Amino acid sequence: MTSAPQAGPEGTPALGEAAATGTGGAPAARAVPEATVARLAVYLRMLGELAEQGTDTVSSDELAAVCGVNSAKLRKDLSYVGSHGIRGVGYEVGPLLHHLESTLGLTHRQSVALVGIGNLGHALAGYGGFGGRGFPVTALFDVDPDLVGIKINGILVDHVRDIPHVCRERDVTIGMIATPAPAAQGACDLLVRAGVSCILNFAPVVLQVPEQVEVRKVDLAVELQILSFHVARRHLAEREGLDAVNGHAVVRS
Amino acid sequence: MTSAPQAGPEGTPALGEAAATGTGGAPAARAVPEATVARLAVYLRMLGELAEQGTDTVSSDELAAVCGVNSAKLRKDLSYVGSHGIRGVGYEVGPLLHHLESTLGLTHRQSVALVGIGNLGHALAGYGGFGGRGFPVTALFDVDPDLVGIKINGILVDHVRDIPHVCRERDVTIGMIATPAPAAQGACDLLVRAGVSCILNFAPVVLQVPEQVEVRKVDLAVELQILSFHVARRHLAEREGLDAVNGHAVVRS
DNA sequence: CGGTGTGAAATAATTCACAGCT
């Protein structure tokens, strides 16, 4: 009956301070805000594209523009991880890219397990490399006897009951749950038992986990409902007043 | 060359005030925080489950528990939409459920278009009803000649070039983009031209849209990288100090 | 009582604006 922190759209409170002791501790990057972490991943991707194009320096303004954030935020985000831009010039693409990769823990390949090979799970299994930089899916699980034993993308589907065994063996660090709702908590428990401490949950349930486990939720229905809210609000605003969004008149295309 | 607001994990600034006029205007719910909207959708789902079980009242404590939030937050969230709980008792499941549905604009069925019938798109197309309450996918688009013309789940796949025509005809209000990255902006532009003002983007790009269009992003790679960061942090904390998360010693199961 | 609704306090995230480096 632990309370579930769960981090979906919203962030977890923050990141714990390293230690209360005033003396010890590393000089390591401290307390990177959760919101910042999410954006670092975006910066990283764009830096990758710039690198491919052969660009070797960017200003915060330029990088911010392609990432869709404002430059002050970008600079502050980078400052949390102790960035090393060059004043008057900008950031060196290569080194910054490397630094962010390291900050995000992408230097060691993370092994991913996927539980639930239904509609969505199948797509996730075949996603191949997850947009380039590698999160190899190394284990697949389901309960359906028709699925257990087949191979998808070269990976054998094991029975859910083997999660603890197989995950430990393949050193899985991240678990993805794409089961139907009723099966999700069970899958989660098995992953936790296997020592997996980071979980990406696609099932529409709130998972109960011990506090050392980090859960992020991707909930398609919720995303659509949020958009639906905006559709409704727009209609409402359109109907009565004139100015709707941000005090500006709605423009017809 | 508009700056892109884009709302992924993080929220958009807020919701605009309805009107500056002190007098007129409806008694309508004003300025619901974005973070709250996301949670309303979760409350709604859980209320649905409670209703199915035949429960007809819940306290904020109980509902909060199953939704994985704390009860103060839940009460405040509901207060933004002018909730009508009964002091000393709790909330009536049925009426509250209905009220939230209406707030989220779920009373009018929203018609959804999906662009990009690849790996992920295929799964989304076949998702069927999106977790129950209806966001019927009524239009599918791709550029691949092998896909255009086939039916998935009873819906014909049209060519991307027909987006404006078909979307207007079928009164699409929400667009989902599941194309490869390079094609995403083009798909987006076509949807916008078709009058679609809410977009759910699965492609790993930052879409440029006019400001009246609401974009939400679901980025699998980013989600994994966020988790990866936590894996890395955990390792780091484990290696040196003892206390890692929230100042508590890491407990071995 | 028991539980909601909500001001006020605390915390987190964003933006401003400018000193300081190259």
Added chain:
DNA sequence: AGCTGTGAATTATTTCACACCG
């Protein structure tokens, strides 16, 4: 001259705590 790094101000969100009501 240009652009980073960052304190300080602002804004958003969460939590507290308690008056008030059924």
